[in-house]
């Protein structure tokens with residue numbers, strides 16, 4: 001159908017997002033040019049493969065025997081904890097999950113026998129964090145012994161940079177009402193900051209990185225890339241472990257480039273410049289986003305499918321937020337509700353193109369799922385897409401009516417439109433064989449974990465976008481709605497919203513605790529990963545998705561394109 005006829009008024013103007021262009025033209029061309037080469041070439045030679053496998057088995061041996069040359073030899077218990085931490089931070093723990101789990105459980109039993117935990121802060125905090133990371137029950141009472149009679153943290157801790165840093169990382173895993181960890185957060189952060197001028201280069205880099213981005217908030221590949229460089233500077237580093245981590249990083253990078261070349265071909269055929277020139281071109285950023293959700297090789301197909309989903313969602317978002325007229329959006333929403341090729345007839349051509357792409361992406365996923373006997377799961381993905389566009393449509397109505405709803409009314413819709421229910425559900429759908437319907441049912445009911453993730457996504461996005469979205473004609477955002485309802489200044493509003501963000505993180509920590517058969521750790525972790533990438537890209541207060549920066553580009557290059565020097 002013709003746009004102008006539908007509009008009924010040839011003069012009406014479409015809004016423009018004035019989005020910055022893609023920063024990746026060169027990389028995209030190279031991926032397309034090399035795609036056959038990338039696909040046909042083996043990842044590595046047989047010899048390299050053998051070397052890699054040998055190193056992996058040596059690392060496994062280090063884990064399961066008592067003898068390692070990793071860290072402090074006089075203290076085997078601490079040595080083992082440090083080894084597990086290092087393996088995790090180098091991004092290779094996914095090879096040794098069962099070994100790590102078994103060791104941590106035995107260390108936990110030891111901790112319980114010790115009644116009150118360890119004397120050394122680093123050891124106590126590290127064990128606490130490693131256990132919480134895996135969802136195991138461990139109480140923060142073990143830190144009471146680090147307080148003096150006045151209830152303050154002991155003076156002696158003030159010189160212990162390693163202990164303070166470990167305590168700081170552990171405190172990032174705190175739940176609501178864990179007062180000692182709340183105090184620890186402030187205490188450790190301020191002590192570490194004040195120590196910075198007196199630390200050597202190695203420790204000062206370690207501390208600065210942690211204060212900027214604690215482990216709990218770091219996506220795996222970003223953490224691994226940074227830690228590989230840092231670990232190399234550690235005079236106590238284990239050469240086998242370091243070599244294995246570097247090879248592993250580069251091997252995964254090659255896999256990611258293969259995946260990217262498949263997505264790049266799809267994206268090129270989709271022909272955004274002609275069919276959707278109004279939409280943001282963020283193919284590489286979207287892949288990076290999804291890579292943060294799952295980096296493991298076994299989720300390769302899931303990564304490709306979900307990257308296609310997020311690219312389509314991004315175009316749909318731009319249709320609702322900027323390009324579409326309200327009467328067109330009524331039709332678009334209706335067609336998506338009907339979810340059938342016959343429902344495309346009523347749409348203007350640009351919407352029709354988008355609609356067909358959407359159906360196409362989902363039918364490809366369904367085809368793949370049916371090979372795994374999981375085709376039923378596609379209905380969860382589709383119904384979450386419908387829920388998302390219902391929310392987009394509500395927001396479009398607010399925009400056209402210039403309505404600023406009250407904060408609660410706004411948040412009800414904006415949590416859905418954040419995409420942080422839709423994308424996590426789709427991330428599981430795309431995982432196919434690994435996920436059960438019971439898990440999808442659980443997520444469909446919007447549990448607290450999804451709510452908290454959506455709060456973080458929505459508030460961070462709105463804080464970053466508040467001025468800029470206004471220029472696009474969007475008045476309703478969490479900041480504006482809160483100010484209007486409570487009569488607060490912008491500064492007071494931001495303080496309040498940041499409190500809500502901190503609370504949502506505590507909900508995330510609590511909900512990732514105690515996994516069950518319906519909500520196993522690998523599922524909970526996906527949602528945590530969605531939150532981590534949001535935090536990484538939006539923490540600076542800039543919407544790094546809509547307005548990409550050089551810093552963001554360099555980060556992506558370091559993960560996806562630059563090999564780690566061996």
Ligand SMILES: CC(C)=CCC/C(C)=C/COP(=O)(O)OP(=O)(O)O
Nearest residue numbers: 310313314317321417418419461545
């Ligand atoms: C498609 C992606 C990357 C989804 C993740 C959510 C997100 C932060 C989108 C940014 O777009 P936006 O600022 O335009 O979002 P909104 O329109 O919801 O405010």
